[in-house]
Amino acid sequence: MTAKKPSKNQKKYSFTGNTKVVKGVILRQIRRNSDGLLGGWIEKEANLSQKGECFVFDNAKVFGKARVSGDAWVYGKAQVWGNAKVSGSAQVSGEVQVSGDAQVSGGAWVYGYARVYDNAKVYDTARVYGYALVSGDAKVSGNAEASGDARDASVTGDAVVTGSHTGAVSPQVTPSAPSPTPSAVPIEKRVVKLCALILSDTPAETLRAEAADIMKSLL
Numbered sequence: 001m002t003a004k005k006p007s008k009n010q011k012k013y014s015f016t017g018n019t020k021v022v023k024g025v026i027l028r029q030i031r032r033n034s035d036g037l038l039g040g041w042i043e044k045e046a047n048l049s050q051k052g053e054c055f056v057f058d059n060a061k062v063f064g065k066a067r068v069s070g071d072a073w074v075y076g077k078a079q080v081w082g083n084a085k086v087s088g089s090a091q092v093s094g095e096v097q098v099s100g101d102a103q104v105s106g107g108a109w110v111y112g113y114a115r116v117y118d119n120a121k122v123y124d125t126a127r128v129y130g131y132a133l134v135s136g137d138a139k140v141s142g143n144a145e146a147s148g149d150a151r152d153a154s155v156t157g158d159a160v161v162t163g164s165h166t167g168a169v170s171p172q173v174t175p176s177a178p179s180p181t182p183s184a185v186p187i188e189k190r191v192v193k194l195c196a197l198i199l200s201d202t203p204a205e206t207l208r209a210e211a212a213d214i215m216k217s218l219l
Helices: 187-199 204-218
Strands: 013-022 025-032 038-042
Antiparallel strands (some): 013 025
16 A cells, blocks of 8 residues: 655645545545546545555545544444544554544554444554543553454443453443453454555554464464
């Protein structure tokens, strides 16, 4: 996904002329000017910075007052809207939805079918995946991971998950069953995923973390 940086006066991307309507909003497809790569869909230029390595790939969509900046990537079928912000070297992928005033930043990665909304923040090298829900004023940071199914993977209210915590929590309720972690996924699928990440020029930091998780599951 990496491309040559545009010159100082050159725009990083342009619009292809293709449009589609999502949630009643007209979105426009983008194209990376440096190599002609077709990108995802945004409502307007304010949704995606012309600076840095940030980009919207595949069938991902960014609209409303949402903004992607820095070196952040939004790809797959992910959607970012409302006043949400994705910045730093963060990645939002899969069928994730980030909305409201939520923020995903730093080296955080939100993937799978996760939802981050309200005033929630995911940052540092935290991961949110599976069907996890992060909402309210919740914060997930450090090396923390939040995952699980749609009912027992909520991080809500004023909850704060930091450090090396793995799993899903809510402010007052402990999930009835442990949330699945990456190690619960068949090793074959995890290796295939790692290969796909390598082929898509995923940042080295993310690749190292995924490889480390795979090694842990084999020990």
